[in-house]
Amino acid sequence: MALLPAREAIIVTAERLYARHGIEGVSLRQIGAAAGNANNSAVQYHFGSKDQLIQAIFEYREPRLRQRRAELTAERRPADLATRIECHVRPILEQGAEAGSNYLSFIAMLQQHGHRDVFDRVSTQYRDENEKFRNRVRADLPDLPEPLRTHRIAQALSFAVHAAALNEQAAAAGRTVLPFEVHVRDVLDGLVGFLTAPASPAALAAIADLDVHDSLSWPLPH
Numbered sequence: 001m002a003l004l005p006a007r008e009a010i011i012v013t014a015e016r017l018y019a020r021h022g023i024e025g026v027s028l029r030q031i032g033a034a035a036g037n038a039n040n041s042a043v044q045y046h047f048g049s050k051d052q053l054i055q056a057i058f059e060y061r062e063p064r065l066r067q068r069r070a071e072l073t074a075e076r077r078p079a080d081l082a083t084r085i086e087c088h089v090r091p092i093l094e095q096g097a098e099a100g101s102n103y104l105s106f107i108a109m110l111q112q113h114g115h116r117d118v119f120d121r122v123s124t125q126y127r128d129e130n131e132k133f134r135n136r137v138r139a140d141l142p143d144l145p146e147p148l149r150t151h152r153i154a155q156a157l158s159f160a161v162h163a164a165a166l167n168e169q170a171a172a173a174g175r176t177v178l179p180f181e182v183h184v185r186d187v188l189d190g191l192v193g194f195l196t197a198p199a200s201p202a203a204l205a206a207i208a209d210l211d212v213h214d215s216l217s218w219p220l221p222h
Contacts (some may be wrong), residue, residue, distance in 0.1 A: 007046045009035045011060050012102075014053055019105035019168075022113055031169075055121040061103050062126050063076070065091050069129075082192050083141040085114055088133050089160045089191065090184060096164025097180050099171075108165035111158060141195060147197055156191045163187050 013035040017026040028043040028050060038114040039045070047053040068091035096104040110118055134153055141149050163183075170177045175185065199207075 002030050005035065006035070006042070007056075008060070010037070010043055010046055010053070011056050013056050013059075015106050016102040018054075018057075019102040019109055019165075022109055023050070023054070023118070024113075051118075051121065053120050056127075057103075057106065058122045061095070062123060062142065065095065066126060066129065068094065081137065081195065082188065084133070084136060084140065085156075085182075085191055085195070086188055089157075093164050093167070093180075093187060096167045097171075097183075101168050101170075102172075104161055104164035105168050108162050111161065118132060137195070145204070147210070148203060148207060152195055156195055158191050159194075160187060160191060 010031060014026075016032045017031055017034060029040050031053075032040065035042070037043075043053060047056055072087040072090060076083050076087055078087050086120040094103065095101055111173050134150075138149055140219055141152075144152065167177055167183065178186070
């Protein structure tokens with residue numbers, strides 16, 4: 001197997017170590033050593049800081065996810081919720097199924113431990129594309145009142161990330177996973193069912209008690 005260039009090796013190693021141990025659980029020196037650098041300041045030399053290294057991980061993965069979503073959108077021309085969700089979520093699941101992938105486990109770790117501020121480091125273009133997607137999904141769910149609708153979209157996408165992360169972790173541990181297309185269809189069916197489930201009278205009553213200006217909008221990295 002060909003050796004990765006030093007900068008790329010650090011990114012891939014940091015992604016893996018952060019996915020397993022969390023952002024606070026790994027030092028830049030440990031990342032450099034695990035990436036094969038004898039120089040203790042190799043990570044600082046290439047990236048400057050932990051924040052810039054995290055941004056580099058996003059920038060390393062973003063282009064492929066964006067490209068794949070664009071390909072699927074051009075091919076499927078989504079005009080309904082199920083197809084729209086598939087065009088957005090399938091690339092996440094594909095990434096999670098790649099041999100040696102740790103990216104979705106990295107994202108899930110960030111979400112789990114409350115490091116949502118790091119999602120501000122994704123590109124403006126990526127955030128804008130995600131916001132357009134969320135607005136289209138909101139339009140597909142006119143019968144769900146706010147803030148339930150926005151909250152539900154956030155939860156659905158978070159579930160997709162964690163489903164892909166679980167597949168990554170199972171594959172890394174040598175455990176049996178569902179055939180990929182079965183996994184995709186099961187996740188997509190679950191997401192669409194969750195998003196389109198009608199709000200119960202109890203949920204509507206709880207929403208009625210909220211102040212009109214209350215917001216439950218969550219940052220959505222994917």
